[in-house]
Amino acid sequence: MCDDDTAMIRGVLTIFALVAVIALPWQLAAVLALLAGTLVPPVPLACGLLAEALYWAPNISAVPVFALSGAIATSGLYIVRGRIKASIIE
Amino acid sequence: MRKTYLARRNALLSRTRFTWGASALLFALFAVALRVAAPNVFFAAVAPLERSAAAATRSVRAAMPRSAAGLLAQNDVLVRENAALAAENRALVQKSVDLLALLDATSSAPTVPGIVAGVLAAPPEDPYGSLMLAVGSRSGVSEGMEVFGDKDIPVGTVTTVLAAQSRVALFSAPGQKMNAWVGQQQLPIVLVGAGGGAFSASIPSTASVAIGDAVYVPGPGALPIGQVTRVDRSPSSPSAELRIAPAANPFALAWVVLRPGTQVLQSALSCATTTRP
Known part of the structure; x- marks a missing residue:
């Protein structure tokens, strides 16, 4: 698979994940965000921030749960990618 | 080179x-x-x-496809309901004609009080279990207004108001608690929001509550809010757990009606929640 195809897949997954935050149940949006995050790690954080911008209100929830979850998922994905790449290089 | x-x-x-x-x-x-x-x-x-x-x-x-048997059963129920509503409608129209003739009034059909609002976002798309409505302060919406679904079933209260949108905290959102009563014996209970439109409640294990019993919250008269779908009893526990399905499905709400908050329904919110201090 050439770089252009990979880039297109990353772009499509990223856009799907962001649209899913608005259009799909949040459970499905979370799964899509994690799936896209395997190729584009910042996507879970971006989806979490978008969900908070759309749905969070201080009198509904004291803590922006989805932004925090996205940040944790993105950090985890970066760590896993780093380990995988390090093992490949070694 | x-x-x-x-x-x-x-x-x-x-x-x-x-x-x-x-x-x-x-x-x-x-x-x-x-x-x-x-x-x-x-x-x-x-x-x-x-x-x-x-x-x-x-x-x-x-x-989405459903089983043939389920669709047939649903069709039967809808046909019977339609026939009953059509008969009721004919009777009401005749009554309206008679009353108008008696009063010699020339007004048009009575309007339902309240603000009709379209639902922009609802669970499960909204992960916090709230509704986003397409009306705001410009349409006369204010914080604390009560929100009703079909057949005047209460679903929540307005918590945030913008110029053209407003947000509603559903009674069935996780953490929400309110006083209610269940069944013919009008057993008082505390309804606890379980998310996804459902409620739960605890009752003494000796209480005679059966599946299908209606659950009411205080309002003008008694407002039906759901129906008991499961009763979990344990021989070792002094209490039983009720699972209550909502009378108004928040997943399917397209339109709601907002009315000024009444102290009766507001006071039923028994415990401090994220929407009330």
């Missing part, structure tokens, strides 16, 4: 991956900044997307 060289690449990020990830993050940060700085503009821009998404979700849900 042709020179070849390899460009140095970051082991973690390539230019392509960084572009998509950075674009997504920038977009999300822009959305957050717009929401904070100009919430009216943000929700006005998002409202058409949410409306389209909600309409698409409802049409997909309606088109």
Whole structure:
């Protein structure tokens, strides 16, 4: 698979994940965000921030749960990618 | 002679991956900044997307295949209900004609009091179990107004009001508690929101509550809010757990009616929640 195809897949997954935050149940949006995050790690954080911008209100929830979850998922994905790449290089 | 060289690449990020990830993050940060700085503009821009998404979700849900037996049973129920409503409608029309003739009135059909609002976003798209409505302060909406679904079933109260949108905290959202009563014996209970439109409640294990018993909350008279679908009793426990399905399905709400808050329903919210101090 050439770089252009990979880039297109990353772009499509990223856009799907962001649209899913608005259009799909949040459970499905979370799964899509994690799936896209395997190729584009910042996507879970971006989806979490978008969900908070759309749905969070201080009198509904004291803590922006989805932004925090996205940040944790993105950090985890970066760590896993780093380990995988390090093992490949070694 | 042709020179070849390899460009140095970051082991973690390539230019392509960084572009998509950075674009997504920038977009999300822009959305957050717009929401904070100009919430009216943000929700006005998002409202058409949410409306389209909600309409698409409802049409997909309606088109999903169900079992033939279930569809036939549902059809029978709807046919009987339709016949009963048609008969009731004929009787009411005749009564209206008679009353108008008696009063010698020339007014048109009575209007239902309240503000009718379209639902822009609802669970499960909304992860916090709230509703986003397409009306706001410009239409006369204020905090604390009570929200009713079909057949005047209470579903929540208005907690946030913008110029053209408002947000409703559902009674069935996790953490919400309110006083209610169940069954013919009018056993008092505390309804606890379980998310997804459902409620739960605890009763003494000796109480005679059966599946199908209606649950009411105080209001003008008694407002039906749900029906008992399961009773979990344990021989070793002094209490039984009720599972209550809502009378108004928040997943299927397309239109709601807002009315000024009454102290009766507000006072039924028995415990401090995220919407009440």
